[in-house]
Each structure stands twice: as structure tokens, then as C-alpha cells.
């Protein structure tokens with residue numbers, strides 16, 4: 565099947581061969597230039613309601629580490645801001661760099677961060693399934709949060725402490741009762757623009773909401789992500805999972821709006 569990755573042969577610069585939309589008009593990530601973003605007075609605040617969210621498991625899909633949620637009802641949603649409906653939380657995952665290397669997907673005035681957290685939500689008001697929503701122009705809303713290195717993050721340990729259980733591609737383990745609210749920064753000020761998935765199939769179905777305030781995590785915590793592998797347990801090649809980020813794509817005339 566379509567094998568893609570982040571290496572020299574199968575990395576972002578070759579994805580267009582199997583996924584021609586890679587050269588489309590609303591691809592992500594992008595470089596955000598704050599003073600070119602238009603401040604939109606009628607852009608209201610973002611509201612996240614993760615209180616009764618139900619994380620199910622954590623897994624290594626060979627591209628990132630993913631925490632999946634029960635999305636059978638509207639208990640964990642994001643709404644407001646640029647969104648016309650509440651969008652249901654489906655999963656979150658991360659992108660990160662190598663040692664000291666940049667690792668975020670979006671950049672701000674050309675500057676990258678050490679990592680980027682993506683909380684993926686889907687429009688269950690308009691679409692019946694996540695799959696259907698993932699191909700619709702207003703199907704997904706992804707909340708992006710930058711991670712910068714600094715102090716230990718008091719709650720990220722909940723995730724880094726179990727990463728050893730999902731070291732290999734295809735591994736999965738229970739991960740219940742985790743509320744991603746604890747990963748949000750204090751300010752919910754954001755930039756928003758219309759874009760795409762940043763991994764194949766690169767569907768142009770994402771309303772991006774990028775928080776301006778990064779969260780701090782320690783170099784040690786970030787290092788734990790780098791002990792994950794892209795490869796399966798029985799694979800004699802041990803490829804460390806790092807630099808799993810797509811670089812910024814052409815803005816193609818899109819407008820980035822700022823909450824304020």
C-alpha cells in the first residue's frame with residue numbers, strides 16, 4: 565500500500581507522488597506572520613469542554629504517538645471562535661524534532677518550536693462519521709499547541725511515563741481517564757486559518773486553531789518521545805521516532821485571522 569514517512573525517500577517532499585493534493589491550495593502547516601494576521605473583532609473565544617472526556621488508549625502508529633477518545637457523543641467538544649458547530653474530540657498526537665532540532669509543524673515568523681500537540685476534532689453535527697468529516701472542507705477542527713523546552717510539565721508525565729509501553733509501531737495500551745485540558749496553556753488566544761491534514765492523505769478539511777501561548781516541557785520529557793520507534797518490534801532496523809513534522813507549505817493567498 566501507500567508507504568509514507570519522514571525519511572529521505574518517503575518524506576514530505578515525495579508525498580505528492582501518491583497524494584497529489586500535497587500541492588493543493590490549502591495545505592498545512594504554514595508559517596504564521598503575526599503582524600500580517602488580520603484581527604477579527606467578531607472572532608469569539610474558543611471554548612473547550614473536555615470535562616467528561618473519555619480517553620481510551622495510547623498507541624504508536626508508526627508516525628506519532630496517539631491518544632484516542634470515545635467520540636460516540638458530544639461529551640468532549642471544542643466550539644466558538646471560527647466554528648459554526650461544536651466539534652467532537654477524536655484523538656490527540658504530537659510532532660517533534662531531534663536533539664535540540666526544531667520539531668513543530670507551524671512556525672511563527674519563521675521560528676519553530678521543539679514540538680507541536682494536535683487535538684483533532686470532527687463536525688458530528690454535519691457528518692455521520694469521522695471518516696466522512698475528514699474529507700469535507702469544514703469537517704475537522706485541529707487545536708494546535710506549541711511545546712517549548714523549559715521546566716517540567718506537571719501533567720505531561722502522565723503520557724511520558726507510559727511511552728515505553730508503545731515503543732514500537734503497532735503497539736497500543738489502555739490509557740483511560742486522561743483529560744487533555746491539563747495540556748492547555750493559560751491563554752486561549754489563537755490564530756485561525758483554513759488548511760489540511762499535515763500527514764497523508766493530506767485532506768483539505770481542517771479549520772486550524774493555533775494557540776499563541778506555548779506550553780513548557782522539559783528537555784527530559786521531550787527526550788522520552790525520542791525513545792519511540794518508527795519501526796515494528798520484529799524489524800531489525802531500530803529507527804528512532806523524531807523529526808516527524810511536515811515543513812510549512814505555501815500560503816496561496818490565504819488569510820490568517822487572529823482572535824486578538
Ligand SMILES: NS(=O)(=O)c1c(F)cccc1F
Pocket residue numbers: 682684704706760761762763770
Ligand atoms: N497532523 S494533523 O493534526 O493534521 C492530523 C489529523 F488532523 C488527522 C489525522 C492525522 C493527522 F496527522
Ligand SMILES: [Zn+2]
Pocket residue numbers: 657658659682762
Ligand atoms: Zn498532527
